[in-house]
Amino acid sequence: MKAASIAITLLAVAFVFLLPHFGLIAFPFYYVIPVLLFIWLYLTISNETFADIGFSFGSFQWKAVVTGLVTAVILFLFMEYIFFPFLNKIAHVRPANLSDFKNIRHHFFNYTFILIASFIVGGIYEEIVFHGFIFTRLEKILRGNHALVISFIITNLLFGIYHFQLGLSGMINATVAGCIYHFAMLKFKRNLWYAVFIHTFFDVIGLTYIYLGYW
Numbered sequence: 001m002k003a004a005s006i007a008i009t010l011l012a013v014a015f016v017f018l019l020p021h022f023g024l025i026a027f028p029f030y031y032v033i034p035v036l037l038f039i040w041l042y043l044t045i046s047n048e049t050f051a052d053i054g055f056s057f058g059s060f061q062w063k064a065v066v067t068g069l070v071t072a073v074i075l076f077l078f079m080e081y082i083f084f085p086f087l088n089k090i091a092h093v094r095p096a097n098l099s100d101f102k103n104i105r106h107h108f109f110n111y112t113f114i115l116i117a118s119f120i121v122g123g124i125y126e127e128i129v130f131h132g133f134i135f136t137r138l139e140k141i142l143r144g145n146h147a148l149v150i151s152f153i154i155t156n157l158l159f160g161i162y163h164f165q166l167g168l169s170g171m172i173n174a175t176v177a178g179c180i181y182h183f184a185m186l187k188f189k190r191n192l193w194y195a196v197f198i199h200t201f202f203d204v205i206g207l208t209y210i211y212l213g214y215w
Contacts, residue, residue, distance in 0.1 A: 032120070054132050068201050072197075123199045128192065
């Protein structure tokens with residue numbers, strides 16, 4: 001890949017990574033539309049489609065739903081009752097900052113709204129952006145024998161940093177969970193639906209904990 005193409009690709013990655021966090025679009029979640037349109041335009045210019053980054057409605061499988069649910073439950077139990085308790089024995093890490101979700105505690109309407117948003121934004125949108133678009137762009141830049149591994153690591157570190165508003169604990173959680181979402185996508189022939197459903201169900205469990213007042 002030529003230097004100019006690499007620069008354009010990195011700018012594209014920076015755009016989809018930074019736009020949601022810089023308040024350029026004030027209303028919550030409205031950034032989803034311009035970012036997805038940007039990715040569509042970028043892929044079209046590159047003679048690619050969303051299918052080339054792992055996402056298409058034709059690749060949907062019910063197996064992805066079942067796999068997503070089972071994996072999400074196991075992942076959540078591991079993170080909540082094994083990983084973080086062990087981590088806190090080594091180095092005290094403050095709990096994730098969940099102040100953005102305080103309005104869903106014991107409030108069914110807000111809880112339901114956020115559940116829907118978690119599927120659209122957390123599940124579909126973030127998976128397309130990170131484990132679809134950003135990952136494949138990094139692969140194209142790096143190439144070589146280790147491109148997949150290096151791109152995998154960078155993508156999930158970025159995914160963790162992307163959740164900086166949740167604090168250090170939240171970023172660690174997102175990084176580890178992101179690796180699982182990403183691994184599932186790769187394992188199932190780069191089918192992003194597997195990552196989408198693991199991500200969605202993982203978020204749903206966490207949001208339910210908040211709604212019930214456990215967090």
